Amino acid sequence: MNTLRNHLGLIASLVIVVLIGLGPIVSQNAASREVAFTVLRAIALASGLNILLGYTGYVSFGHIVFFGLGGYIGLYMITAQGQSLWVAMLLAGLSSAILAFLLGKSILRLRGAYFALATIGVNEAVRAFINNFEPFGGPIGMSVNFGVYQKYGGAMQALNMSFYVMLALTIVVVIMSYLVKTSKFGLGLLAIREDEDAAEVMGVPAPDSKTWAYVLSAIIPGMVGALFFFKNGSIEPAEAFPLHTSIEMIVMVMLGGQGTVLGPLLGAAGYQRLRGLLLINPLFKNIQLAVSGVVLLIVILFIPAGVVGWLRRRWPQWRRVLQ
Amino acid sequence: MDLLLASLVDGFLLGFIYGIAAMGLTLIWGVMNVINLSHGPIIALGMFTTYLLFMSLGIPPYIGVLLAAVIGLILGVIIYLIAVQRVIDAPHLSSLLATFAVNMIIIGIGTAIFTTSPRNVDFRLGALTLGSITLQYTRIIAALIAILVTGGLYYFLYRTRLGKYIRAVANNRSAAELVGIPSNRVVAISFGLGTMLAAIAGALIATFLPFTILAGGTYETKSFVISVLGGLGNPVGALIGGLILGLLEGIIPAFTQTTWVPVIEFVLFVIILLVRPNGLFGAKE
Numbered sequence: 292m293n294t295l296r297n298h299l300g301l302i303a304s305l306v307i308v309v310l311i312g313l314g315p316i317v318s319q320n321a322a323s324r325e326v327a328f329t330v331l332r333a334i335a336l337a338s339g340l341n342i343l344l345g346y347t348g349y350v351s352f353g354h355i356v357f358f359g360l361g362g363y364i365g366l367y368m369i370t371a372q373g374q375s376l377w378v379a380m381l382l383a384g385l386s387s388a389i390l391a392f393l394l395g396k397s398i399l400r401l402r403g404a405y406f407a408l409a410t411i412g413v414n415e416a417v418r419a420f421i422n423n424f425e426p427f428g429g430p431i432g433m434s435v436n437f438g439v440y441q442k443y444g445g446a447m448q449a450l451n452m453s454f455y456v457m458l459a460l461t462i463v464v465v466i467m468s469y470l471v472k473t474s475k476f477g478l479g480l481l482a483i484r485e486d487e488d489a490a491e492v493m494g495v496p497a498p499d500s501k502t503w504a505y506v507l508s509a510i511i512p513g514m515v516g517a518l519f520f521f522k523n524g525s526i527e528p529a530e531a532f533p534l535h536t537s538i539e540m541i542v543m544v545m546l547g548g549q550g551t552v553l554g555p556l557l558g559a560a561g562y563q564r565l566r567g568l569l570l571i572n573p574l575f576k577n578i579q580l581a582v583s584g585v586v587l588l589i590v591i592l593f594i595p596a597g598v599v600g601w602l603r604r605r606w607p608q609w610r611r612v613l614q
Numbered sequence: 615m616d617l618l619l620a621s622l623v624d625g626f627l628l629g630f631i632y633g634i635a636a637m638g639l640t641l642i643w644g645v646m647n648v649i650n651l652s653h654g655p656i657i658a659l660g661m662f663t664t665y666l667l668f669m670s671l672g673i674p675p676y677i678g679v680l681l682a683a684v685i686g687l688i689l690g691v692i693i694y695l696i697a698v699q700r701v702i703d704a705p706h707l708s709s710l711l712a713t714f715a716v717n718m719i720i721i722g723i724g725t726a727i728f729t730t731s732p733r734n735v736d737f738r739l740g741a742l743t744l745g746s747i748t749l750q751y752t753r754i755i756a757a758l759i760a761i762l763v764t765g766g767l768y769y770f771l772y773r774t775r776l777g778k779y780i781r782a783v784a785n786n787r788s789a790a791e792l793v794g795i796p797s798n799r800v801v802a803i804s805f806g807l808g809t810m811l812a813a814i815a816g817a818l819i820a821t822f823l824p825f826t827i828l829a830g831g832t833y834e835t836k837s838f839v840i841s842v843l844g845g846l847g848n849p850v851g852a853l854i855g856g857l858i859l860g861l862l863e864g865i866i867p868a869f870t871q872t873t874w875v876p877v878i879e880f881v882l883f884v885i886i887l888l889v890r891p892n893g894l895f896g897a898k899e
Binding site for chain 2: 344348350352397398400401403404405407408409411412413415416419420422423430534538541542545577578579580581582583584585587588591592595
């Protein structure tokens, strides 16, 4: 019983993810399944980013590079090498981790805005490179031969399966996010966020910790990328590395509350919901981007700690749940 | 060889305009340590100012540039007062996201009004032929205006009282406050100046290149590259950085496909950030 109480924060987050996932499973409605897929994808990406952004305090503006790279590696494995989705996802996660490790060893030395600029540079450089990289189809990209889906029981069944895999990935990322936060390693990251020099003096191995935080935050986006583009059926550079989506990920984390497990989850679900509502509203349909901008501005200016941060301050007795 | 020379001169002329766009970005960074992520949309608004004035009222583009400058200045001060002022001392993430929110608002409204279809200011002045190379007058005049603007900015920053205030605030805001400089107003004006330079750059680009409402994004990332090349916060460095980038864009296509240009640009960008974070001409760490 006590152990359950100690992990209320994790349980609350998992319940929300499972509820989002259960809706379409119960209703068996393809449209709501697609919506839920998008929400889960947003949660997985935002929670991954949160490990670096929320816990460690490093703003990665180009985090989408791992999603895109994962997508490319995954689709290359599936189409050109004839591998299964599982191998593709594994390799996608691995290559994202390797890229993050190498980047971590180099650009994580930069701080503040310099690091943010460097991540934009990395994303743009990788995108421009893949645009020229013939094995990956250059500017045209790659597409999945329809026959590939036969292995998974036809295209319909493959779509369904992708949803379950996405749900599983989201659960994994939430658990990972919680484990990191409650571990000694996570405490070190939080110390780095508050004051890197002081943390180092207190014995936190800052450069290594930052690098591993970067690696952890990159793996899941890489795997999500492979899954997403497998389901999508094709990939091209502009779709794989949209700087805009990258910044939307930051918005979701900020909206929900950076540095919390629940925050990115609520932020991602809320942001997607808001966008969906705006898109079907005839009045706001054309200016949904502008409305999202106004919402973001209000959050930044008035509730910089995000929803969860605000709730935690408002109702301290609920802090155990609002991890 | 002639082709290389022509594209080199073209790139050089374009470099001046890149330079003033980057100077705007770097000026804002120098004064208030904020990276303005709404730089791109302002560049696009500058483009559309010239476009609308020319296409609907027939006003010559170079007068449009003046108007774009005024709009850029006013808009910048408004953006500062609404979005930036409150987060100026907060962690970097806040100011980055606040200016990005402004970016979303402008692009959102802009896309709704103008759609994302490509536009073109249908304005020609002929071309100048020098030996074997041909240069469009629109590019030459745009570069001349950019030089003029740079000179004006230099004069303003070093010879006028307000300009000296700006440099004082950039140097040390609290010390400037102590000697009686109204720092908040000075910072607001600096932000306006930065966006004004962006709007001018956009207005000039519109006179010889096609564009869309989203085109500002490309020039914004180029401005990042240039600012870092020249050292963030260093306006003269930004101009030189702009020329370097322009020349690179002129040279690279002679050796390989044009599509490799951004790869080289961004790899260079990351390397310079790592090796010389203060820019090519800045002091070592």
